[in-house]
Amino acid sequence: MRAVMRANRSRDTRPELRVRRAAHALGLRYRVAARPLPQQRLTADLVFTRARVAVFVDGCFWHGCPEHYRPATANSEFWQRKISSNQVRDERANHLLEAAGWVSLRFWEHDDPQQAAVVIERTVRSRSISRKG
Numbered sequence: 001m002r003a004v005m006r007a008n009r010s011r012d013t014r015p016e017l018r019v020r021r022a023a024h025a026l027g028l029r030y031r032v033a034a035r036p037l038p039q040q041r042l043t044a045d046l047v048f049t050r051a052r053v054a055v056f057v058d059g060c061f062w063h064g065c066p067e068h069y070r071p072a073t074a075n076s077e078f079w080q081r082k083i084s085s086n087q088v089r090d091e092r093a094n095h096l097l098e099a100a101g102w103v104s105l106r107f108w109e110h111d112d113p114q115q116a117a118v119v120i121e122r123t124v125r126s127r128s129i130s131r132k133g
Contacts, residue, residue: 015109016045016057022117023055028124030055037100042093044104046120051127052102055120056093059109062086068110103127 011033023030023046034047036054044054060068064083072079090106097104103123107116 010043011045013057013059013109015059015107015111015113018113019055019057019107019116019120020046022113023120026117026121028117028121036097036102040093040096042096048124048127051124052100053120053124053127054097054102054104056090056104056106057109057116058090058106063090063108065108065110067108 020030020032028048031047031049033043033045034049035042036044036047036049036052045057046055047053048055058065061070062083064087069083094104094106105120105123107119
């Protein structure tokens with residue numbers, strides 16, 4: 001079990017790379033796997049520090065996607081606790097970021113990366129403009 005868990009990537013997943021490439025193609029520049037709030041143990045997939053936007057690309061299994069999540073049959077109690085704790089952690093992260101003046105954008109791994117990038121671009125650009133004035 002430990003070897004399986006360690007083999008799962010926490011960054012540079014295919015869905016994350018697709019969103020990053022699409023955002024980069026739109027001219028956006030960002031930090032990868034960074035902590036938007038340095039004092040918190042919280043890492044976002046893409047971080048736009050000036051605009052204060054944190055982007056997360058969540059895996060359907062790991063974060064309990066309402067559309068695609070299928071409970072594990074083996075060791076189901078463990079996995080249910082794990083997924084539930086991930087969801088609680090995600091909510092906490094959203095609240096911490098919001099309280100600090102950040103916007104948290106969350107996308108599922110099955111979301112279209114081009115559409116996600118457009119949402120990211122609109123959010124970053126609108127917050128960059130409003131922060132200047």
